[in-house]
Amino acid sequence: MRLISKVLIPLAVTAVLVAGCGGGDDEAAAPAAVSTGLVSVDTVEGSDVLVDREGKTLYTTPAEEADIRCVDACESFWEPTVGTANDAEQAATELDADLGVVERPTGEKQLTFNGLPLYTFTEEDAGQLEGDGFVDDFQGTHFEWEAARTDAGSGSSAPTDSPGGGFDY
Numbered sequence: 001m002r003l004i005s006k007v008l009i010p011l012a013v014t015a016v017l018v019a020g021c022g023g024g025d026d027e028a029a030a031p032a033a034v035s036t037g038l039v040s041v042d043t044v045e046g047s048d049v050l051v052d053r054e055g056k057t058l059y060t061t062p063a064e065e066a067d068i069r070c071v072d073a074c075e076s077f078w079e080p081t082v083g084t085a086n087d088a089e090q091a092a093t094e095l096d097a098d099l100g101v102v103e104r105p106t107g108e109k110q111l112t113f114n115g116l117p118l119y120t121f122t123e124e125d126a127g128q129l130e131g132d133g134f135v136d137d138f139q140g141t142h143f144e145w146e147a148a149r150t151d152a153g154s155g156s157s158a159p160t161d162s163p164g165g166g167f168d169y
Helices: 003-021 025-029 070-077 083-096
Strands: 078-080 099-103 109-113 119-121 136-138 141-144
Touching: 070 078, 070 136, 083 099, 083 109
Parallel strands: none
Antiparallel strands: 078 119, 099 109, 136 141
């Protein structure tokens, strides 16, 4: 019992102190998200790029105009952004954007933007735009990924030397 109190109590006090020291400028850098239940969709302040609750960029691909083709191995790199019709409706109202849902082959509901399913790129962190312009192939389908933008005419803010080649599975 003494060993536990000698180890656990100082650890608990340290955890409380460390938690209280956070914040500062880091909180201001995080995008303010529209809370929509399972998922949040918003734009980063000063940008037209859509992001999820964690601030990760949301992507679409023209390869999915007719149906969902990013399945199996593709999903290990491009994670579907799941949500409900209520999620889409609330975020669409807040952003004045065309958000909806589509049913994936698994039966899961996925959020859409301008009719295209939304994904996050698992190879990037919040605040990055590495997947914009990324090209890869999965199971015979060629994917060209684009950051979802509320103003399609704004052009890409991605670096001109995008990773390009991508993955081929």
